[in-house]
Amino acid sequence: MKVLLINHDGGGFADYVEIVDGTTVAQLFEQQVGSGRASDYLIRVNRQPCPADQVLQEGDRVSFTPTKIEGALR
Amino acid sequence: MNRTDKRLTRVAVDLHEQLGSDRSPPARIELPNAAWQQAETFLQRIHRARKRGWFLASQRLVDELRCALQRLRNELTTLCDAIQIPLAEAGVASVADICADLTALHEEFGDVDVDLRCNTISVTTEPIDLEGICLGPFEICLDGCDLVGGHPRNYRVIALDPNPAASNETVTHPHVQDDAVCEGEGHQLIRNALEQGRLLDFFLIVSNLLRSYNSNSPYVSLSDWHGVDCTDCGTTVCENERWACEKCEAWVCGECYFSCSDCDGVYCATCVVQCARCEEYSCSSCSCRCARCQQEVCPDCLNQNERCSDCHDQETEESNDPPINCEQSSRAGTAGASV
Numbered sequence A: 001m002k003v004l005l006i007n008h009d010g011g012g013f014a015d016y017v018e019i020v021d022g023t024t025v026a027q028l029f030e031q032q033v034g035s036g037r038a039s040d041y042l043i044r045v046n047r048q049p050c051p052a053d054q055v056l057q058e059g060d061r062v063s064f065t066p067t068k069i070e071g072a073l074r
Numbered sequence B: 001m002n003r004t005d006k007r008l009t010r011v012a013v014d015l016h017e018q019l020g021s022d023r024s025p026p027a028r029i030e031l032p033n034a035a036w037q038q039a040e041t042f043l044q045r046i047h048r049a050r051k052r053g054w055f056l057a058s059q060r061l062v063d064e065l066r067c068a069l070q071r072l073r074n075e076l077t078t079l080c081d082a083i084q085i086p087l088a089e090a091g092v093a094s095v096a097d098i099c100a101d102l103t104a105l106h107e108e109f110g111d112v113d114v115d116l117r118c119n120t121i122s123v124t125t126e127p128i129d130l131e132g133i134c135l136g137p138f139e140i141c142l143d144g145c146d147l148v149g150g151h152p153r154n155y156r157v158i159a160l161d162p163n164p165a166a167s168n169e170t171v172t173h174p175h176v177q178d179d180a181v182c183e184g185e186g187h188q189l190i191r192n193a194l195e196q197g198r199l200l201d202f203f204l205i206v207s208n209l210l211r212s213y214n215s216n217s218p219y220v221s222l223s224d225w226h227g228v229d230c231t232d233c234g235t236t237v238c239e240n241e242r243w244a245c246e247k248c249e250a251w252v253c254g255e256c257y258f259s260c261s262d263c264d265g266v267y268c269a270t271c272v273v274q275c276a277r278c279e280e281y282s283c284s285s286c287s288c289r290c291a292r293c294q295q296e297v298c299p300d301c302l303n304q305n306e307r308c309s310d311c312h313d314q315e316t317e318e319s320n321d322p323p324i325n326c327e328q329s330s331r332a333g334t335a336g337a338s339v
Helices: A025-033 B003-021 B033-051 B055-088 B095-109 B184-195 B199-210 B309-320 B324-338
Strands: A002-007 A014-018 A041-045 A061-066 B112-115 B120-124 B128-130 B133-136 B138-143 B155-159 B171-173 B242-244 B251-253 B272-274 B281-283
Touching (some): A002 A025, A025 A041, B003 B095, B033 B055, B095 B112, B095 B199, B155 B171
Antiparallel strands (some): B120 B138, B138 B155, B242 B251
């Protein structure tokens, strides 16, 4: 099944990704962000806060937004 | 559908239409063939020069090849960045997505204002506290007139209870000046969110940026937010109005710093010595002590024999004068003869 993933850690592109049935939010986070700590991200499913063990459904909109985004003079 | 829902839908339809009209065919992608060709030419010349034993020429060509490769790399990087943007344009938020984002904004921020007349959407953050400095809440106000082309001037970050830097009142946050954010690593994220009409993501990214501090590149660093007290007079001074003593590293203001007359270094009052002769100031490394009177003087007032100007004059005078005893005896002799 497919979910819409917006990974702001990877450039912020919205993209549909294929996942196996029964994948939880924590598992998708680990697959996509790897070494990052979940506590350093705002994780939303369908724009709502969610528990780590929430099982994703077909067409869900998942976003990982870093809580620390450094501004800088360009 | 209640009145609020109608308003949100109207905003969502407007924004969606705008995003749709902003779609333009992607620019033609061209590989950096010219830069590649140039690198190849240099490489051929290097082979030829080495074959003929022109080592100096080949070395110079290697330098030119390095420059050409750097140029090629830069062009490839630019191309990579450029083709990412059309890819991001693939998904544009639907009216339903924008409506859902606007509804979710209320849950994330609580204080949300959609102004149909001014075509703006605003949210208010909680009071931002960075490293113990309270900067107050900020209003993030997005102008919906030009979501894509207007970036980064199409949104403002307004301090509602400002606590600006002591040195610059227009800096209300280490990364905000004149209500504009220096986006740093958030630049591409914000741009992508606006291009795709993901309003919730836009506001979350900007608010997270406001909650973060990059000590490497602020308008005014947090350590200098309230300025620093001058070590000598105690006045609060900001970054561009203070000097660090080159010896003890204490901060001093423009009224209290001393410049060494010899090395031109900047020092605080306790790290300089006033010359006993000319009254100029010099640092402890440059000041000297007169070997005769032991007073501290500047290098200009000390002669080659390590005497200050006064002692030098005195010594010269003494050496030119005849010994007092001889003079007295000669005077006595003269007096006796006359008698």
